[in-house]
Amino acid sequence: MFLHHRFHGLGPAFYSEERIKPLNEQRLVEINEPLAQFLNVDFKDPTTLDTLSGxxxxxxxxxxVYAGHQFGGFSPKLGDGRGVLLGELETQNGDFYDLHIKGAGLTPFxxxxxxRAVLRSSIREYLVSEYMHALGIPSSRALALYDSTQAVYRERPELGAMLARVAKxxxxxxxxxxxxxxxKTDELDALMQYCLEHHFPHCLDEELPILSMFQDIVLRTAxxxxxxxxxxxxxxxxxxxxxxxLGETIDYGPYGFMEEYDPSWVCNHSDHEGRYAFGRQPSVGLWNLNCLARSFSNYLTRDQLVDxxxxxxxRLEMHFSRLMTDKMGLSKGALTEELLKEWLAIITKEGLDYTSAFRLLSTVSKASPATLLDEVVDRSAASxxxxxxxxxxxxxxxxNEVSASMLKANPKFVLRNYLAHETIESAEQGNYLPFRKLLSVLSKPFDEHEECKELAMPSPEWGKRLEVSCSS
Known part of the structure; x- marks a missing residue:
């Protein structure tokens, strides 16, 4: 496994040199073989194993090292407090991916x-990153999972773990x-140039490369x-x-997937004011981009940033409309705001599961409306x-072709928090079979998987609206 170290070349102002601190009696318990093959990582090579284990x-x-606005307040110095960037892997087509270890031990940040990371959060990140990838959403990905006998203290003592993950x-x-x-203007200049050369090279040919890069970040985020x-x-x-x-979903913590439709839904039990509630995510994305714009203000005018x-x-509305058009099986331009509101109102009133309802709609035919009508109380409104x-x-x-295309846009399986919870409980007892079973359907969530159909069922009452902690 050959590692490049392009980011390291920026100099010590950008990082602290660190190493992995191995956990007590750590074990390699899961390998993402397809991803390993794509990245040319050979887990049969002892050097690979020794590198990833520390x-x-x-x-x-x-x-x-980096900063950040956290729940609206600015923290001037943060950084990888439990992560180590080992280097970058190069694929056969010349693309580079960061190889990162989460839970690697103390750092200056x-x-x-x-x-440290706990097994609970590491399993959750493994599952969700592979699920998001399968849905076609740009995301960091899980390469390997380690567990251990080492106690890590959160709300209670938990098993320590490490996750090897990659991202562009x-x-x-x-x-x-x-x-x-x-x-640090010199370092900011260097960061701008590094990102242009390595992550936005297509912008270098533009008249104003930094403006082009900023616009690209805006659109990718949308x-x-x-x-x-x-x-x-x-x-x-x-x-x-x-x-x-790059508009990749990273740093999975207290995430969740919609069950009963509710824009005010909050999955993070620490988000007491609902700042990051589901329905607020689009506006928060713009708020974050405004924060980033300030950091570009040495290079771009106010008008350039505002435009x-x-x-x-x-872009967000256009892309969302296209995705929902596909989910509802409509031809381009046929989806109206009124029609979508009608459908979401039925889902809400009937307490239907968000993912299952769209999958159900994929199978409804004009000749057989009972497929949907038999699942609701208010048949008149549904009709x-x-x-x-x-x-x-x-x-x-x-x-039939429309229905087939809808089934490719509406997953049968979704990562419900109660499924993750049950999987984690088994893994903490040393049983990873439920984890692998759930991972298998989440990696191909549009397939039927009849042998695992129980994993597609809506959550039981106790499993709905589970709130999750950051756990780290």
Whole structure:
């Protein structure tokens, strides 16, 4: 396994050189074989195993420094408090991916923490990152999972773990904020140039490369959040230090997926004011981009920044509309705000599961409306919706083909918090079979998986609206 160290070349102002501190009796319990093959990582090679476990000391490993707006307040110096960037892997087509270990031990940025991750949060991140990838949402991904016998203390003693993960970059909005607010103009210049050369090379040919890069970040962020809203995903901690410049979903903590439709839903039990509630995610994305814009103000005029930010809402609405059009099986331009509101109103009134309801709609035919009507109490309202729906959908296309395309846009399986909870309980007892079973369906969530159909069932009452902690 050959590692590049491009970020290390920026110099010590950008990081602290660190190494992995192995856990007590740690074990490699899961390998993402397809991802390993894609990245040319050979787990049969002892050097690979020693590198990822921390037994082999790799020069130029580092923990990044950055800042961030956290729940609206600015923290001038944060950083990788429990993570180590081992380097970058190069694929056969010349793309680079950061190889990062989460839970690697104390760093100068750990603040009052211990630099560790627990098995609970590591399993949750493994599952969700692979699920998001399967949904087509840009995301960090899990490469390998380690457990251990080491006790890590959160609300209670838990088992320590480490997660090897990859992303196209771990550079965040907070990197720019750190150097801007600390007045480190030379370092900010270097960061701008690094990002242009390595992550936005297509912008170098533009008349104003930095403007082009900022506009690209705006549009990528809008696309990401539009996709979150379409699938019912809530991040939980949308701080600027958790936002990737490439529009990848990173830093999974207290996330959740919509069950009963509710824009005010909050999955993070620490978010007492609902700052990052599901329905607020689009506006928070724009707020974060405004924070980033301030860090670009040495290079771009106010008008350039404002004009770029104006593209956010248009792109988000356009991308969200396209995604929902596909989910509802409509032809381009047929989806109206009124029709979508009607459908969401039925889901809300009937207490239908968000994911299951869209999957159900994929199977409804004009000749057999009972597929939906038998699942609701107010059949009259549902019939009115179907009349409106068919007037928009019945455009001469083959309805079997439309249904097939809808089934490819509406997953059968979703990562419900209660499923993650049960999987974690088993893993903490040393049984990883439920984890692997759940992972198998989440990796191909649009397939039927009849042998695992119970994993597609809506949550039991006790499992609905579970709130989750940051756990770290």
């Amino acid at each position: 037994e082999l000391d790799i020069p130029k490993c580092l923990s990044m 750990s603040r009052m923490g211990d630099g 970059t771990h550079i965040r909005f907070g990197h720019f904020e750190y150097f801007y607010y600390s007045g 696309n990401m959040i539009a996709h979150w809203q379409a699938v019912g995903f809530q991040h939980g901690v949308m701080n600027t230090d958790n936002f990737s410049i 770029s930010l104006k593209q956010y809402e248009t 009115e919706f179907l009349d409106h729906y068919w007037s928009q959908r019945d455009d001469g296309r083959d309805q």
